Amino acid sequence: MDRPEDYSLLDPAVQECPYAAYAAMRRDAPVYRMPETGYYVITRYQDVREALRLTDVFSNDFDTRVLSPRGQPPEVVEIYSQHGWERKRVLQTDPPDHTRYRRLVDRAFTAGRVRAMEPYIDALVHELIDEWIGDGEVEFISRFANPLPMKVIADRLGVPREDAALFKRWSDASVDSIAISTPPERQVECAWQLVEMQQYFVPLFEQRRRAPQQDILSDIVTARLEDGRMLAVPELLDLVEQLLTGGNETTTHALGAGMLLLIEHPHLVGRIRADIERLKIFVEEVLRLESPTQGTFRQVRRDVELSGVTIPAGSMVNLRYGAANRDEQMFPEPATLDLDRPNAGAHLAFISGIHHCLGAPLARQEMICAFRALLDRLEGLRLTEDRPPPHMPNFMMRGLTRLPIAFGTRK
Numbered sequence: 258m259d260r261p262e263d264y265s266l267l268d269p270a271v272q273e274c275p276y277a278a279y280a281a282m283r284r285d286a287p288v289y290r291m292p293e294t295g296y297y298v299i300t301r302y303q304d305v306r307e308a309l310r311l312t313d314v315f316s317n318d319f320d321t322r323v324l325s326p327r328g329q330p331p332e333v334v335e336i337y338s339q340h341g342w343e344r345k346r347v348l349q350t351d352p353p354d355h356t357r358y359r360r361l362v363d364r365a366f367t368a369g370r371v372r373a374m375e376p377y378i379d380a381l382v383h384e385l386i387d388e389w390i391g392d393g394e395v396e397f398i399s400r401f402a403n404p405l406p407m408k409v410i411a412d413r414l415g416v417p418r419e420d421a422a423l424f425k426r427w428s429d430a431s432v433d434s435i436a437i438s439t440p441p442e443r444q445v446e447c448a449w450q451l452v453e454m455q456q457y458f459v460p461l462f463e464q465r466r467r468a469p470q471q472d473i474l475s476d477i478v479t480a481r482l483e484d485g486r487m488l489a490v491p492e493l494l495d496l497v498e499q500l501l502t503g504g505n506e507t508t509t510h511a512l513g514a515g516m517l518l519l520i521e522h523p524h525l526v527g528r529i530r531a532d533i534e535r536l537k538i539f540v541e542e543v544l545r546l547e548s549p550t551q552g553t554f555r556q557v558r559r560d561v562e563l564s565g566v567t568i569p570a571g572s573m574v575n576l577r578y579g580a581a582n583r584d585e586q587m588f589p590e591p592a593t594l595d596l597d598r599p600n601a602g603a604h605l606a607f608i609s610g611i612h613h614c615l616g617a618p619l620a621r622q623e624m625i626c627a628f629r630a631l632l633d634r635l636e637g638l639r640l641t642e643d644r645p646p647p648h649m650p651n652f653m654m655r656g657l658t659r660l661p662i663a664f665g666t667r668k
Contacts, residue, residue: 261282263281266278266652273650275655276579288563297566297575298574298580306581306605308576309608311561315576318350318354319555319573336445336449342459352611361480361496364476365413367618379630382630390635394641394662396661397513401627406623409619410500413504414497415473415474423453423454423457424501426450428505429506430450437653438652458493462474462478465479477496503615508623509656513656514657515543515624516662519632519638520640526638538598541602542601543594545582552578557573635666636666
């Protein structure tokens with residue numbers, strides 16, 4: 258029987274398919290201390306939920322530089338100080354600060370507002386499909402899964418869709434800048450790219466203050482905190498960075514995962530077409546099985562015990578959603594995509610509690626619109642390469658780097 262120590266979550270081969278490692282950890286070491294980093298990895302569903310509930314113990318307010326075992330190159334600080342603005346993590350805070358900042362952006366992603374966007378998202382989905390449906394094949398990630406959420410968040414922010422490639426590059430840099438395995442040269446590259454992002458948006462902040470429009474940029478630059486203060490530039494920049502990253506990375510990865518699952522399990526296509534209400538459960542099961550965010554970090558403020566293990570104050574813990582979402586105690590037959598699963602929506606792919614992903618309603622709506630149109634217009638979905646499509650090597654995120662597919666068109 259394999260053991261937790263047989264795996265390293267920093268090994269790209271394990272990251273390609275981490276589920277055997279997660280199962281070993283849940284069984285033998287649900288609070289597992291990584292020998293490479295000293296981080297505690299929490300893998301059982303109830304333990305992760307408890308940590309998310311105890312926000313005064315498991316703090317989201319910490320210096321992200323502690324995540325890099327190699328440390329941050331000194332050039333990075335200089336790049337921001339000389340050419341841009343300090344990165345201020347306003348949503349990576351604890352109450353009451355988190356509550357004040359979160360209130361400013363939550364209103365843009367209410368369920369009602371997102372439902373009203375459905376016709377617009379439907380139109381964009383069909384527009385993207387129209388670009389390649391006549392070819393009979395497509396690289397699904399670059400031609401659909403990437404541009405759909407990127408264009409949606411660009412439109413919501415109020416910036417040109419034509420700059421979507423820029424936004425994608427900046428959101429990738431944002432993710433890589435805090436990844437624990439990012440080499441120093443990439444950290445420096447990320448800093449330059451994020452300064453480029455800052456220099457793009459700061460003039461837009463001033464423009465929206467002078468002439469507000471019906472977009473999120475106008476909402477946040479004209480908003481005031483409880484004390485009447487308007488947000489400073491570093492605060493605005495962080496909100497935009499979080500919206501750009503959260504608005505596309507997770508949805509892109511979920512769209513790719515969902516398409517691959519349909520190809521691997523073609524019987525699902527018929528079931529969903531026969532009962533389109535099953536599409537909602539399909540979306541939840543995709544998010545549960547292939548959680549785009551595999552884990553996030555917290556810092557322990559005082560000694561705390563989970564599953565019989567004492568975690569010392571000051572420790573970094575990684576709440577492993579990708580493992581918790583396959584916990585047998587919560588989800589029977591967890592590796593099966595079950596369109597009849599009664600608690601499919603109980604997964605933690607969008608976290609839970611006060612740090613619940615603010616873009617979750619929008620991501621779900623985009624996935625529903627996307628797969629509804631794809632199933633309506635395409636048939637005979639299949640891979641065009643013999644080898645399995647690869648996932649990006651990443652400790653925090655899970656997503657396909659490419660997904661070349663072929664298909665027929667429905668009459």
